[in-house]
Amino acid sequence: ISNAIQDKSLLDKTNTDETRRVVSEKLDTNPPKGTRDFYPEDMRLRNWLFDQWRDTARISGFVEYDAPVLESEALYTRKAGEEVTQQLYNFVDKGERAVTLRPEMTPSLARMVMAKKGALPLPFKWFSIPQCWRYERMTRGRRREHFQWNMDIWGVAGEEAEAELIAAMVSFFEGVGLTSEDVGIKVNSRLVIGEVLNELGIPPEKFAATCVLVDKLEKVPVDAIQGELEELGLDRSVVEKLLNVLTNKSIESLRDTLGADSKAVLQLEKFMSLCDAYGIQDWIILDASVVRGLAYYTGIVFEAFDRKGQLRAIAGGGRYDKLLETFGGDSIPAAGFGFGDAVIVELLKERNILPSFEESGIDTVVFAMNEKLFPAAIHAAAALRKAGQSVDLILEAKKSKWVFKHADRLGAKYCLIVGESEYENGEVAVKDLKLGEQVNVKIEELGSWATSQ
Numbered sequence: 001i002s003n004a005i006q007d008k009s010l011l012d013k014t015n016t017d018e019t020r021r022v023v024s025e026k027l028d029t030n031p032p033k034g035t036r037d038f039y040p041e042d043m044r045l046r047n048w049l050f051d052q053w054r055d056t057a058r059i060s061g062f063v064e065y066d067a068p069v070l071e072s073e074a075l076y077t078r079k080a081g082e083e084v085t086q087q088l089y090n091f092v093d094k095g096e097r098a099v100t101l102r103p104e105m106t107p108s109l110a111r112m113v114m115a116k117k118g119a120l121p122l123p124f125k126w127f128s129i130p131q132c133w134r135y136e137r138m139t140r141g142r143r144r145e146h147f148q149w150n151m152d153i154w155g156v157a158g159e160e161a162e163a164e165l166i167a168a169m170v171s172f173f174e175g176v177g178l179t180s181e182d183v184g185i186k187v188n189s190r191l192v193i194g195e196v197l198n199e200l201g202i203p204p205e206k207f208a209a210t211c212v213l214v215d216k217l218e219k220v221p222v223d224a225i226q227g228e229l230e231e232l233g234l235d236r237s238v239v240e241k242l243l244n245v246l247t248n249k250s251i252e253s254l255r256d257t258l259g260a261d262s263k264a265v266l267q268l269e270k271f272m273s274l275c276d277a278y279g280i281q282d283w284i285i286l287d288a289s290v291v292r293g294l295a296y297y298t299g300i301v302f303e304a305f306d307r308k309g310q311l312r313a314i315a316g317g318g319r320y321d322k323l324l325e326t327f328g329g330d331s332i333p334a335a336g337f338g339f340g341d342a343v344i345v346e347l348l349k350e351r352n353i354l355p356s357f358e359e360s361g362i363d364t365v366v367f368a369m370n371e372k373l374f375p376a377a378i379h380a381a382a383a384l385r386k387a388g389q390s391v392d393l394i395l396e397a398k399k400s401k402w403v404f405k406h407a408d409r410l411g412a413k414y415c416l417i418v419g420e421s422e423y424e425n426g427e428v429a430v431k432d433l434k435l436g437e438q439v440n441v442k443i444e445e446l447g448s449w450a451t452s453q
């Protein structure tokens, strides 16, 4: 438009009410910045991943729920400086409501539980695969959306919940061909930080923001967030003491640091013994430096990582017993994890165990050698479809050369040809595209032929 207006000549030419018609500039066919299109092959990969997640959830006794991608901004106004709440994909809607695309699922789950005010039988194990959003300004080409498998157990106060969640995550990894040599799960408890801060006389209300800062410290040098530390009233000596405790990489060294009767140590010992019972101890690594970046975690926290250390965290989670209180409700013990759709695919590709999704899944391509035979092709396709086959019926007159190339592109197993002479004998020709053999099948026997494949 701007060019047209600058280029007066164009304006003169169209100086009629057409001026209001948008000068049709070339449409930008890219999806919105930071988002992805899923073409059929991409969609087959995504559906495969979601099926793995759903199968794992089902066998672990979790049931599926969902919530709107759009939520009130009020659900995420935590003041702990988390990245996920500072990058809200938020806006004011036409009803003047401050809303946002959800950056995570847990607050929606908490809202749904609160809405039922105790009418929900506890405990429950729920899962969902929501698309979550963020708005990064200087987006370094990073995505603004991802799908994140969420698994949560509400109503169980003991570490049995965290062990069950991690066992479910392990069975997903095993299901896609990953072993404890490929992936580890670092486990810690925020009670460690809690005990250190308490000993140093730091008030409990600074706990959440301190955890978020410590999580950032894992990624950036202290100086980068010196300001935020001072704002929180954490002087250098406190930070040094804290970081020193977080260097513990075993339950033994943590016990030496905090004492054998430390609640954090007892909690982690109980958790580790539960993991032994599941037989997943080879996957577990105790690492006191793991705090995770969400403000609402209160106890055990964990994150899955690739042992080669080439990728960002695969998944993360923990206990969040106080979340409902932050919404003004009565607290219910809860624990869960989030598992994004990006890093796991990178890892499976790198390990060369991501299945191929080139084939369309079409079983048979059906085509008529000429227009007169098309109704017969319709009947043949209908018989195969009734028997449950995935059938691509060629809808226009095509040369057989084109049809075989098309069938090959689809990765179809068979090509069914309705030809003049065979049809006179009440038969059709079926070509096995993998083996190359061709047989004639009686039209009325197509159903049983299909079910015998």
Ligand SMILES: CC(=O)Nc1cnc2ccccc2c1
Binding pocket: 084, 103, 104, 132, 133, 134, 143, 144, 145, 146, 340, 342, 343
């Ligand atoms: C690797 C990746 O896609 N991460 C990602 C992408 N989009 C998000 C959107 C919201 C919250 C976290 C997100 C994380």
